Amino acid sequence: MKVNILGAPVDRVDMEGALHFVEKAITENKPKHIITLNAEIIYQAQSETELMEIINQADLVTPDGAGVVWASKELGNPVPERVTGIDLLQEIAKKANATGWRLFFFGAAPGVAAEAAEKLKESYSNINIVGTHHGFIKTQADEDQLLQQISEAKPHILLVALGAPRQEYWIKKHKEKLGIPVNIGVGGSFDVISGRIDRAPKWMQKVQLEWLYRLIKEPTRFKRMLALPKFMGLVKKSTKKS
Template structure:
């Protein structure tokens, strides 16, 4: 598969439908896959943390979850085809799971969030099998969680621990499982539960979903600084390589 290297992180050159087809085929063949949905914040963190960069290199698929990544790819003149939002990809995978009766495990978020989310999943995706779920606060009980996921024999494992924890957990434990698509999905459980709202479609089409998040959570402003720093670093890297 063609890749686009952005500051050392190799992104899949794919559309949402293409990566969905690839993952669907892996599910049908009982293959494993580690999927990272990466935005500029993740790329910048990887550039500061060699261990986390190694974790990303371990992934099978890294998709461009963030308009900043698309901008970066255009700056280096290797434009990625489109943004692939992690939440959208997760929902499409849930639709496939519902159609085919696949087994799904949900790991992460707060216990209260799961208590609201699981009944909604059962209503909206009645034919998928909830193979198990557990909140994200399990420090000291890692082995128990791994055993729980292993016994679930899930086709899809969504890990909502926030980065870098979710990717590190997947890398550390994926060899313990026989099959499954393992995907870090950040705060997506909150949206599924209804405790957080996603930006309206109009905002998403304009690629300003980040602004909607900032309005909802002004405390995120420090995290948003990663985008201009990321763009600056892309230009610096480009100039350095063009000499």
């Protein structure tokens, strides 16, 4: 089941359901695109047709963010819980440690993906991270080399940390050519896992105030955060129409 939020279909899925989807995709061995969607990207997609098309064409769209959870309740079709990019990545790492799934980390600043991989290896001794690469791709030659590296590594899961929606555009462009079963955009997850950026305390995550913690830590996010009240206004307006 899905909930339609301003034209963006969000799966009413919990973490267990998302992991089941990942497992099934690996078994089927056909490229799938998972988007962890927040209110900011839904709002951006209102004026960006191609982005909305990518969201609609994704194979799984999880509710990432307090705004999406709120909107689903407001629309009378609540999602069971948040399934964020970083939480999904961490659960995949735990599962991969037991199953042997091959992971590839692409994105973030030079060194960060490799640091995140090393941190996970400290927690999961059997995890198989078959490659890492930073997100600073400047030329076509750089991209060709990256694609070759990913193809040769043959991962089951490609985790792309370029920030939304850039990572969604990148996955859409290369998904079929690479043929990787699971492709997921994970935003700033590598920065957090590597230890370069602190995540909000657990209590703030539980009461869905992680956005506030990030704003306090990164005041430059203020302009981006203005999308949230605009998003809420559009959702309110859509409920009146229906």
